[in-house]
Amino acid sequence: DIQMTQSPSSLSASVGDRVTITCRASQGISNYLAWYQQKPGKVPKLLIYAASTLQSGVPSRFSGSGSGTDFTLTISSLQPEDVATYYCQKYNSGLALTFGGGTKVEIK
């Protein structure tokens, strides 16, 4: 089975900082990679799919890149409302999905 590893597991940054989260697949998954945001006590929300396509309504400060095994989620200018846990998810195996362990983002 393909494993998804996120790093770091948590980070603290200042408002306005550029934040980068990494997701690594144990085998190549092309661009079958999505990113979700889960704010405290809330339901997960789809941010990005196909590694770099922004879901409708998601602020443009969020971006995704990568292909194969290495992917990144970038927040270009961190805002207070971005405090959340972010998860990557692969979907290259039909209906079988796998999530990464999550990255908790806090404001310094």
Add this chain to the structure above:
Amino acid sequence: EVQLVESGGGLVQPGRSLRLSCAASGFTFDDYAMHWVRQAPGKGLEWVSGISWNSGTIVYADSVKGRFTISRDNAKNSLYLQMNSLRAEDTALYYCAKDSVAGPLDIWGQGTMVTVSS
């Protein structure tokens, strides 16, 4: 409004069974695959099971294979998860989620909590 509403959670003893339901509205239910995803208290997201639009393809996580059964009734716009032989480690918030087409989950319910404890 596109909506998923889960129900059926609760407190159950180890070894017992529980059936979760998810009622869909606001979209053409039988056009999409559906999934169950769970989240143990304070932990990350874990995909549990997925079912294709016509129930022709069904997959499970290894952690629940042989104990859980996913099903759907397109006439009732409903998704189900039959959970048997429940264990303490099945304690989690269970989300129903809509597949956007081939993988990303674009709509999530609010979840229903399952607690397995004696």
